[in-house]
Amino acid sequence: MAKIGVFVCQCGNNIARTVDTAEVAKYCSEQDGVVHVEDYKFMCSAPGQEMFKKAIKEKGLDACIVSACSPKMHEATFRNAAEAAGLNPFKVEIANIREQCSWVHDDKEVGTVKSKDLTKMMIERIKFNKPLERYVMPLTKRALVVGGGIAGIQAALDLAQAGVDVHIVEREPSLGGNMARLSETFPTLDCSQCIMTPRMVEVQNHPLITVHAYAELEQLSGFIGNFRARIRQKAKFVIDDLCTGCGECWEKCPFSTESEFEMGLVKRPIIYIPFPQAVPTVPVIDKTECPKILKDKCGLCADVCGPDCIDFTQQDEIKEIDFGAIIVATGFQLMPNVYREYGGWRPPHMTPKKLTAKMRKALPRSDAGRLVDVINGLEFERLASASGPTGGQIRRPSDGKIPEVVVFIACVGSRDCNKGVEYCSKICCMYTAKHTMLYQHAVHHGKSYVFYMDIRAGGKGYEEFINRAQDEGAQYIRGRVSRLTKKGEKILVKGADTLTGQAVDVEADMVVLATAMVPQGDSEQVAQTLGIGYDKHGFFSEQHPKLMPVESSTGGIFLAGACQSVKDIPETVAQASATAAKVLALFSKDEMMRDPEVAIVDQEKCMNCWDCVTVCPYLAIDRVELKDRNGNFRKWAAYVNPGLCQGCGICNTACRSKSIELMGYTNEQVYAQITAFGGDII
Amino acid sequence: MIEAIRNQARLLLENGDVDVVIGYAEGSDPSRTTPIFIRKAEDVEKLIYDPRCINSLPLYLNKRHEYTRKGWKKTAIIGKGCDIRAIVQLIAENQLKRDEIYILGVPCEGVVSHPEKWDGSLHDGNRASKCIGCDVMTPHETDFFPGDKPDVDRSTPYEATSKNVATLMELELDKRFAFWRTDFDRCFKCYACREVCPHCSCNTCITDETTPSWIDPAAHKKGVFSWHLTRAMHLVGRCTGCGECTRACPMGIQVDLFNQRMKEVVQESYSYKPGYSLEDKHPLITYKVDDREDFIK
Numbered sequence: 001m002a003k004i005g006v007f008v009c010q011c012g013n014n015i016a017r018t019v020d021t022a023e024v025a026k027y028c029s030e031q032d033g034v035v036h037v038e039d040y041k042f043m044c045s046a047p048g049q050e051m052f053k054k055a056i057k058e059k060g061l062d063a064c065i066v067s068a069c070s071p072k073m074h075e076a077t078f079r080n081a082a083e084a085a086g087l088n089p090f091k092v093e094i095a096n097i098r099e100q101c102s103w104v105h106d107d108k109e110v111g112t113v114k115s116k117d118l119t120k121m122m123i124e125r126i127k128f129n130k131p132l133e134r135y136v137m138p139l140t141k142r143a144l145v146v147g148g149g150i151a152g153i154q155a156a157l158d159l160a161q162a163g164v165d166v167h168i169v170e171r172e173p174s175l176g177g178n179m180a181r182l183s184e185t186f187p188t189l190d191c192s193q194c195i196m197t198p199r200m201v202e203v204q205n206h207p208l209i210t211v212h213a214y215a216e217l218e219q220l221s222g223f224i225g226n227f228r229a230r231i232r233q234k235a236k237f238v239i240d241d242l243c244t245g246c247g248e249c250w251e252k253c254p255f256s257t258e259s260e261f262e263m264g265l266v267k268r269p270i271i272y273i274p275f276p277q278a279v280p281t282v283p284v285i286d287k288t289e290c291p292k293i294l295k296d297k298c299g300l301c302a303d304v305c306g307p308d309c310i311d312f313t314q315q316d317e318i319k320e321i322d323f324g325a326i327i328v329a330t331g332f333q334l335m336p337n338v339y340r341e342y343g344g345w346r347p348p349h350m351t352p353k354k355l356t357a358k359m360r361k362a363l364p365r366s367d368a369g370r371l372v373d374v375i376n377g378l379e380f381e382r383l384a385s386a387s388g389p390t391g392g393q394i395r396r397p398s399d400g401k402i403p404e405v406v407v408f409i410a411c412v413g414s415r416d417c418n419k420g421v422e423y424c425s426k427i428c429c430m431y432t433a434k435h436t437m438l439y440q441h442a443v444h445h446g447k448s449y450v451f452y453m454d455i456r457a458g459g460k461g462y463e464e465f466i467n468r469a470q471d472e473g474a475q476y477i478r479g480r481v482s483r484l485t486k487k488g489e490k491i492l493v494k495g496a497d498t499l500t501g502q503a504v505d506v507e508a509d510m511v512v513l514a515t516a517m518v519p520q521g522d523s524e525q526v527a528q529t530l531g532i533g534y535d536k537h538g539f540f541s542e543q544h545p546k547l548m549p550v551e552s553s554t555g556g557i558f559l560a561g562a563c564q565s566v567k568d569i570p571e572t573v574a575q576a577s578a579t580a581a582k583v584l585a586l587f588s589k590d591e592m593m594r595d596p597e598v599a600i601v602d603q604e605k606c607m608n609c610w611d612c613v614t615v616c617p618y619l620a621i622d623r624v625e626l627k628d629r630n631g632n633f634r635k636w637a638a639y640v641n642p643g644l645c646q647g648c649g650i651c652n653t654a655c656r657s658k659s660i661e662l663m664g665y666t667n668e669q670v671y672a673q674i675t676a677f678g679g680d681i682i
Numbered sequence: 683m684i685e686a687i688r689n690q691a692r693l694l695l696e697n698g699d700v701d702v703v704i705g706y707a708e709g710s711d712p713s714r715t716t717p718i719f720i721r722k723a724e725d726v727e728k729l730i731y732d733p734r735c736i737n738s739l740p741l742y743l744n745k746r747h748e749y750t751r752k753g754w755k756k757t758a759i760i761g762k763g764c765d766i767r768a769i770v771q772l773i774a775e776n777q778l779k780r781d782e783i784y785i786l787g788v789p790c791e792g793v794v795s796h797p798e799k800w801d802g803s804l805h806d807g808n809r810a811s812k813c814i815g816c817d818v819m820t821p822h823e824t825d826f827f828p829g830d831k832p833d834v835d836r837s838t839p840y841e842a843t844s845k846n847v848a849t850l851m852e853l854e855l856d857k858r859f860a861f862w863r864t865d866f867d868r869c870f871k872c873y874a875c876r877e878v879c880p881h882c883s884c885n886t887c888i889t890d891e892t893t894p895s896w897i898d899p900a901a902h903k904k905g906v907f908s909w910h911l912t913r914a915m916h917l918v919g920r921c922t923g924c925g926e927c928t929r930a931c932p933m934g935i936q937v938d939l940f941n942q943r944m945k946e947v948v949q950e951s952y953s954y955k956p957g958y959s960l961e962d963k964h965p966l967i968t969y970k971v972d973d974r975e976d977f978i979k
């Protein structure tokens with residue numbers, strides 16, 4: 001006969017408000033096998049846990065139920081307490097009467113009945129719980145950083161400085177990300193390149209950091225502590241080890257195409273580095289444009305290359321590397337194609353490969369009447385940058401004239417789910433203020449207007465920064481712009497000033513849109529490759545919005561920077577360092593303990609359909625041959641590798657022959673639980 | 683046509699290319715045919731094929747059946763299109779290897795719904811519902827086929843849905859439920875529907891499980907409903923629509939209505955047709971980035 005203890009928690013008033021805990025405890029004490037009950041204010045408190053341990057020891061309990069909050073909160077707490085009291089931790093179960101009961105009901109009678117049911121179900125279930133032992137697993141102390149923007153750079157440096165072997169996978173030919181595009185940065189107006197490039201060089205030179213530039217993560221298998229990444233090193237057609245970065249090739253290349261780094265404002269050669277300070281300085285050949293690769297014409301770069309490092313036959317290379325933890329830092333893009341509303345135009349290469357339905361709605365219907373001088377914030381950054389296409393002189397794209405009047409429009413695509421996204425893109429107020437200053441500094445007699453909805457400048461030195469922008473001449477007009485039309489060489493901006501209630505028309509030479517930050521166009525695929533969650537916009541989801549903001553939904557995978565939500569540089573860097581700290585904590589032990597709640601196959605029953613092999617997201621299931629006693633082949637069967645299994649249970653649902661059991665969630669346990677709730681349906 | 687098949691079967695047996703040929707022979711009365719296992723070349727004359735050849739022969743290829751344990755290395759089987767769907771599905775589910783099987787494909791103009799309906803010819807009054815809208819009258823996967831194989835477009839959904847499914851779907855939910863309640867009253871759980879299905883391949887059927895008994899073994903409403911619903915779910919994306927379950931039911935319950943409906947849902951939701959690809963895994967266990975997600979609310 002079982003000796004079960006039931007501990008009902010009031011959670012202060014959280015549970016007691018809608019559940020009569022004393023009544024639940026009394027009901028439980030009447031159930032078969034229950035020899036001890038408690039009804040207590042805070043089971044998770046120190047005295048609560050002492051009471052729990054004491055009962056186990058004194059009453060010799062062989063199973064315990066805690067009717068309290070979600071197992072996500074305190075299952076581990078009570079399992080550890082049980083272990084300390086000499087009871088196998090897997091003989092402890094939680095009945096969730098808070099999240100699944102008291103918090104969602106307001107009728108106490110209903111709440112009490114439901115709590116009784118939930119607890120009773122657990123009592124019947126636990127009679128089938130078997131003691132389980134934890135597994136010890138090895139741990140690979142090497143970290144992978146996906147994305148080499150400022151987030152990835154910071155995380156990699158922090159880790160390497162703590163002695164961890166780090167690999168960065170960056171899909172562009174150079175590290176740097178969007179920050180490399182910025183001219184000067186708010187709130188201090190220091191030069192972005194100047195603060196960023198030393199870090200890039202530091203990454204390059206650090207003996208513990210390996211950079212895989214122009215590479216992509218193709219597949220990820222395994223689990224926390226034991227991931228295996230398949231990295232596709234895209235063919236650069238340049239031999240890394242030989243290249244000195246002298247630049248002969250890209251200077252001599254006779255062909256060109258739009259530069260992605262320069263937002264299509266100028267052209268770049270076909271063999272190129274994205275920007276002069278690129279790290280690594282090894283160029284790549286754009287195989288979609290190179291005439292030598294496409295039709296065997298040209299080949300000039302190979303002729304001029306001193307060390308002979310151009311190889312037109314190079315193929316993509318696949319590398320398989322083991323990692324213990326992963327930091328995702330894939331960043332953001334500006335919302336593509338918000339220009340329609342404003343009659344604007346977009347360089348063709350910016351069309352993202354995968355658009356969300358919402359973005360698709362915003363696509364331009366035609367290019368007719370396009371306004372070349374309507375640009376986005378990153379394009380403005382390039383115009384204002386000393387290393388940009390105009391050498392830092394602000395000139396408009398159409399005719400290269402210095403614009404005398406510039407209109408900045410805030411919240412383009414943000415805070416409006418009909419025209420874009422519903423969230424506030426948060427950094428646009430700040431970079432717009434910065435843009436007005438950069439403009440005023442470059443064009444002293446120029447006039448700048450900002451159309452805004454609200455100013456959101458919550459940050460250290462941020463409000464002051466906005467005031468400074470206004471002092472330096474920017475005229476802020478509270479209101480939206482309804483239309484942009486061409487008027488001779490100018491753009492007629494039709495707007496409204498909602499403070500005075502008047503229509504405002506401005507004839508501008510150039511218009512800068514403060515476009516919303518959105519996730520990378522392929523963020524959903526990246527999330528699926530990594531096996532992490534993402535929200536409806538495509539930002540990667542954190543494990544808990546408050547208490548676990550840098551952990552992804554998958555153990556061992558952490559999130560840094562703008563791939564998780566809209567962020568400026570200080571926040572990005574802070575989060576990146578936080579991920580490094582998390583990885584260091586994980587790597588502080590030499591091996592990992594794994595829960596024994598894994599799947600096990602009944603190999604005689606298994607009919608080798610391999611459905612489980614197909615569904616297992618962790619590739620934990622192998623096909624094995626069973627032999628008879630003479631060593632002859634007898635039958636095929638599935639085998640679950642307990643080291644890889646995460647206990648998700650998907651294979652259980654796929655297996656029609658019920659040949660797989662998930663330890664801790666066996667058919668008998670679940671069946672007992674369901675039938676305890678009972679009720680004939682038909 | 684059948685002469686060509688017989689000749690090929692004879693050749694296969696004489697050369698020792700196959701151990702057995704599974705086909706149809708004349709049955710106990712003129713309206714019936716019977717499955718036959720031919721091991722001697724001289725017996726091939728017994729082979730026939732016409733609209734009375736209803737049985738789904740791939741059933742015998744299912745590992746669950748003793749026939750496959752006779753040590754035969756290679757089996758030739760006469761297959762009409764819908765049966766070949768079943769063979770292909772067995773291969774896709776790793777229950778059979780393509781090279782263990784030699785498929786003698788037959789051109790098919792349809793079969794009768796039940797031997798009792800046979801009156802000497804096939805017509806709209808006695809044609810099996812699965813044959814309406816069939817896209818494999820010229821079979822898709824064969825090793826031998828008498829005559830030329832025309833190019834057939836198989837990209838569209840197969841089979842018009844039987845009228846009975848459509849009628850049921852038009853009913854209000856409670857009426858539909860009432861229909862099943864009365865119909866299932868007759869089920870006494872003989873499991874003929876399971877035994878005849880080429881795709882029921884578990885070593886232990888879930889309904890025979892005892893620790894725990896997920897499906898109540900008794901033939902009361904609960905036991906019957908849980909059996910039939912589980913059976914239907916286990917065949918989603920796998921049933922190749924032979925209709926044998928309904929034909930085998932001694933109580934005349936149209937159990938394959940469930941399977942037909944599920945086939946429709948799968949085709950609509952995932953554009954997937956079981957039994958056409960030797961490799962594809964069924965949609966309930968696979969995920970594609972483009973899969974519809976509109977049912978996730």
Ligand SMILES: Cc1cc2nc3c(=O)[nH]c(=O)nc-3n(C[C@H](O)[C@H](O)[C@H](O)COP(=O)(O)OP(=O)(O)OC[C@H]3O[C@@H](n4cnc5c(N)ncnc54)[C@H](O)[C@@H]3O)c2cc1C
Binds near residue numbers: 146216567569572
């Ligand atoms: C116009 C504008 C002005 C701004 N001005 C300022 C400012 O003045 N001050 C400030 O604090 N902030 C500013 N910001 C914000 C700042 O740019 C971001 O906070 C910062 O760049 C975020 O860094 P990140 O590393 O998270 O992302 P990113 O910079 O986007 O870097 C992501 C990196 O990951 C790579 N990547 C993406 N997907 C993959 C993949 N699948 N595999 C491998 N690699 C991948 C990308 O190529 C890129 O290198 C501004 C932003 C904009 C748009």
Ligand code: SF4
Binds near residue numbers: 606655
């Ligand atoms: S799903 Fe079940 S029957 Fe199929 S291979 Fe896996 S364990 Fe075996």
Ligand code: SF4
Binds near residue numbers: 645
């Ligand atoms: S429970 Fe099954 S599907 Fe999930 S990880 Fe383990 S073996 Fe794979």
Ligand code: SF4
Binds near residue numbers: 878921922925941
């Ligand atoms: S469920 Fe019925 S129709 Fe479908 S394959 Fe099985 S026996 Fe044939």
